[in-house]
């Protein structure tokens with residue numbers, strides 16, 4: 378027989394502990410902190426440029442000078458890391474994706490500019506070819522196939538250029554086989570022994586990425602879907618195997634993506650591997666919250682906080698969220 382965890386009624390009245398804010402605060406099992414937040418931002422060309430992203434109300438693309446300002450504000454708020462996504466001009470997209478490892482591409486220029494002004498905020502990057510690919514895919518396409526090993530070679534060049542520019546956290550989001558080992562080996566050989574890798578390890582082929590592809594201007598270019606490299610939404614075990622593999626190949630941290638629809642994975646990854654585990658609350662999750670809030674159907678601020686707390690409860694160490702500045706302000710103002 379199982380030991381009884383609680384005394385029977387009336388000795389036990391669980392509501393005693395829920396009666397006042399003070400008591401609720403005492404028994405709260407976890408905290409959401411500003412230090413748990415990573416803020417993904419979109420970078421565009423020019424100076425003083427702000428462009429709205431129609432499918433993500435409240436999210437904007439900023440030119441490098443304004444990204445530096447945004448990084449400074451995030452740092453002031455206590456947000457530990459910012460993640461850069463470039464909007465690449467269609468004229469720079471090629472089948473060979475060469476712009477991806479141009480030391481002076483938009484993303485690398487943004488890294489240098491932020492490092493020069495806000496050296497203490499950690500800069501995370503995206504390692505995937507889709508912003509630079511005329512085919513819109515994360516890997517190189519040849520005869521209709523996303524070829525793995527040549528893609529990995531290209532991704533390694535891209536990762537090295539980002540490390541060289543000063544990135545603190547590389548975020549391979551491409552889902553090619555063996556890319557973590559290849560990047561880690563190349564980083565070591567180039568002397569970038571401190572550059573960390575947060576692999577998008579359990580990344581699912583998701584319709585929740587739709588608004589993001591608009592934000593980086595990749596939706597027009599993409600032919601077909603990403604199902605030959607991103608995971609099937611029904612496959613949890615395969616997601617766990619991917620995490621195990623990326624860790625064995627040298628990832629320092631792992632990510633589950635999307636976030637809320639895959640909270641089971643977050644929990645299983647943390648429980649099984651006990652490594653730094655992150656979730657990405659992706660563009661579609663953001664858009665759904667904003668849309669419902671704009672219609673007055675939900676309280677946007679409360680749903681934002683509850684959605685972020687869910688990641689903590691599931692075991693995540695942190696979360697990438699477009700809501701990071703809003704959440705940080707809310708947390709700093711005190712949250713009950």
Ligand code: PBG
Pocket residue numbers: 503505506507515550551585586587588589590603658659660661
């Ligand atoms: C690209 C990449 C994607 C996202 C992050 N990196 C899109 C994709 O895989 O198609 C999605 C982020 C979001 O939806 O917020 N490799």
